[in-house]
Amino acid sequence: MEATRPGQRRGWLRFAPAVTLLLFLGPVGAGLVGAVLPAFGYLPALGGDGPSLDPWRRLAAYPGTGSAVGMSLWTGLAAATLSFTLTTGFAAACHGTRLFRRMQRLFAPLLAVPHAAFALGLAFLLAPSGWLLRVLSPWATGYQWPPDIALSPDPYGLNLILALVVKETPFLFLMTLGALAQVPADRTLAVARGLGYGRATAWIKAVLPLVYRQIRLPILAVVAFSVSVVDVALLLTGSTSPTLAILIMRWANDPDLAFQFVAAAGACLQLGVALAAILAWTGGERLVARLGRRWVMDGARGGAEGAARIATALTVAVAGVGVAALAAMGVWSVARRWRWPDALPSEWSLGNWAGFSGMAGGPAATTLIVGLVAAVIGLVLVLACLEAEDRAGRRPTSRALWLLYTPLIVPQVAFLFGAQVLLLGLGLEGTWGALIWAHLLFVLPYMFLSLSEPFRRLDPRYARGALCLGAGPNRVFWRIKLPMLTRAVAIALAVGFAVSVGEYLPTVFAGGGRITTLTTEAVARAGGGDFRVIGVFAVLQAALPLIGFLLASILPGWLHRHRRGMREGL
Incomplete structure (x- = not known):
């Protein structure tokens, strides 16, 4: 494949891969530095002024x-x-x-x-x-x-x-x-x-x-x-x-x-x-x-x-x-009375869910908002990188992929501890922006993994035909590629949302204890021993990603319900 395709101006897209990698490698590197320096005694805020x-x-x-x-x-x-x-x-x-x-x-x-x-x-x-x-x-x-x-x-x-x-x-x-x-x-x-x-x-x-x-x-x-x-x-x-x-x-x-x-x-x-x-x-x-x-x-x-x-x-x-x-x-979330050794509860009740709004409503709303925002930002970055790759006519090297997956290879606790020190110094700990960024670090690699192959397997003849008819690269992307990728995009969004819902350590460090999600609340309440309350949190935590995948399987067909060819291709 030629290195540059005629008529396909990349514009700002040429910077998308570099910006995406910088968005990840910069904080990860800063987080590792923020962990290494205190490990050797240097943290002036706590009296560590010299190597030790x-x-x-x-x-x-x-x-x-x-x-x-x-x-x-x-x-x-x-x-x-x-x-x-x-x-x-x-x-x-x-x-x-x-x-x-x-x-x-x-x-x-x-x-x-x-x-x-x-x-x-x-x-x-x-x-x-x-x-x-x-x-x-x-x-x-x-x-x-x-x-x-x-x-x-x-x-x-x-x-x-x-x-x-x-x-x-x-x-x-x-x-x-x-x-x-x-x-x-x-x-x-x-x-x-x-x-x-x-x-x-x-x-x-x-x-x-x-x-x-x-x-x-x-x-x-x-x-x-x-x-x-x-x-x-x-x-x-x-x-x-x-x-x-x-x-x-x-x-x-x-x-x-x-x-x-x-x-x-x-x-x-x-x-x-x-x-x-x-x-x-x-x-x-x-x-x-x-x-x-x-x-x-x-x-x-x-x-x-x-x-x-x-x-x-x-x-x-x-x-x-x-x-x-x-x-x-x-079962535990709807159990009212479950005596030993009954295999199933003798009495069922939705009373455990009655206090949902006061008990889990706030964490559930936070989980939903952070997950959706992180998934949408991740989708924009992934699509920008893949489109820039397609217009340039070259695929990323294995070294670039290793860099992209750095947050998955490096243990979370190793760099998130240092990232927390950095956020404290900048006054950003416990803010929504810090929390979304922390989730995005882990959402984007999984979304790239989910969407890259479907994007690359698109038949290039559709785009070439549109270009020959006078459509510009941007119009080809919005009117040809994106509609054909509807199901893949929906699945990628569901994957990113599911990854965000399950993030515990990024929420603890970036949220600073002031912003809680269903995952952090479920882990915190696990020590209470009330299986019914824990069951409510666990069911909610599992239900949100499952609903996301259900919507990802239904919405593409509904969006293209009047286009027979698109429905058959989904």
């Missing part, structure tokens, strides 16, 4: 720091490995089957539900008086009363791993679907099957190497997120076996302001933990690639079928856990 290693000494001497680092690495790497293994095994066993298509429809709404909502639902399932033991008692367990055991939280992080797997498996599955559309997967699989390989063996040996290149960056984002997640860890690991991210939050919120230096050192350590996890993953990649070459070269036609069937069963079970967690939230 005292924060690191206090960090090393704090009880539980080493075990928290170990817990972060263990839960993060285990969750990422299990999610990738289940996704790969399920795709290998079921690619092209009816079950594969059904799981695709099921995983999409599960992906829309925020992490904290899933964690709350999982806590409902695994509590001593939770749904799981209610269903099994007393006929299977013999329990006449709730047992004095704690399935959640647990000291080994197993519940945290399960919650992350339930959320990250749908994400990696949908990323794999996108990658399959970019490689000759069906033809490659057919050739391998024609040579006598089993379905799963053929997929892993021939298709997986092509697909993995496309999903490697999302996998690393999953690894970095899993080792540094805060809201899910707060809900499922408890205070006795915290991860490093929980300790950092504890130090940052300590009334003793001297702990701000320790929190800064912890944020830097969290960055090191994430880098160590990524290095461990890339080292595992090389080891698996070396062993995989030997396996491919030995010519064995089977060997993966049994493992793929097990992965399929576990993937279906993971989806079932996700659905059960969502159902548990819904």
Whole structure:
């Protein structure tokens, strides 16, 4: 493709990619600096006027720091490995089957539900008086009363791993679907099957190497997120076996302001933990690639079928856990009386929702406004970047994509702590602008991931025909490209809104405790122990993104209801 297309003036669009990257890299870089300087004793506002290693000494001497680092690495790497293994095994066993298509429809709404909502639902399932033991008692367990055991939280992080797997498996599955559309997967699989390989063996040996290149960056984002997640860890690991991210939050919120230096050192350590996890993953990649070459070269036609069937069963079970967690939230939100060991409430009531306007109305409105504004701004930036790319006739390099996904690779707590220091210095902490910007940092990469391929797959002959008829580039964009991208744009908006609804740490740091959303309120109320109130918040938190995706599936057809050709293309 030529570097410059005749007649396609880019104007201000030529600056869109650079402005977008600057909007992200500038604050992230400033946030990291804002964490590094206090970590080495420099924070004049709190009396830190010179370089010092005292924060690191206090960090090393704090009880539980080493075990928290170990817990972060263990839960993060285990969750990422299990999610990738289940996704790969399920795709290998079921690619092209009816079950594969059904799981695709099921995983999409599960992906829309925020992490904290899933964690709350999982806590409902695994509590001593939770749904799981209610269903099994007393006929299977013999329990006449709730047992004095704690399935959640647990000291080994197993519940945290399960919650992350339930959320990250749908994400990696949908990323794999996108990658399959970019490689000759069906033809490659057919050739391998024609040579006598089993379905799963053929997929892993021939298709997986092509697909993995496309999903490697999302996998690393999953690894970095899993080792540094805060809201899910707060809900499922408890205070006795915290991860490093929980300790950092504890130090940052300590009334003793001297702990701000320790929190800064912890944020830097969290960055090191994430880098160590990524290095461990890339080292595992090389080891698996070396062993995989030997396996491919030995010519064995089977060997993966049994493992793929097990992965399929576990993937279906993971989806079932996700659905059960969502159902548990819904049941608790309308339960009036639920005695042990009844599997369902004996009395139902909407009274729990009666105080919605006073209890959750404000956070819900904030969640809606911030999510919509962040998604719309993200959409404008993404479309500007993609249109500038199309008019210039070149695609971004892999280095540019890595820069765009920096907020997903760098642990949130590592740079948001420093960004909070910057916002405090500028007097912007606790403002709506700071909160929307903090959400936008994470909304835009996911929106770019959602919209880039549909935009690039547009048939260029439509635009060329319009240009030949005298339409300008701007008219082509508004009258040709954008209408054809109606469904993709709607889905991208729904994705961006869903990401914003689930953001916990950006809201805590940028909101300064003065602006709350459904996610922060749900996590705060989780310690109260009233499952009915928690259920209301969790259902609201899950419902908003699901409504967004429902509208994204309905509105495009309604908008083009009088255009038969457009309806068929959607």
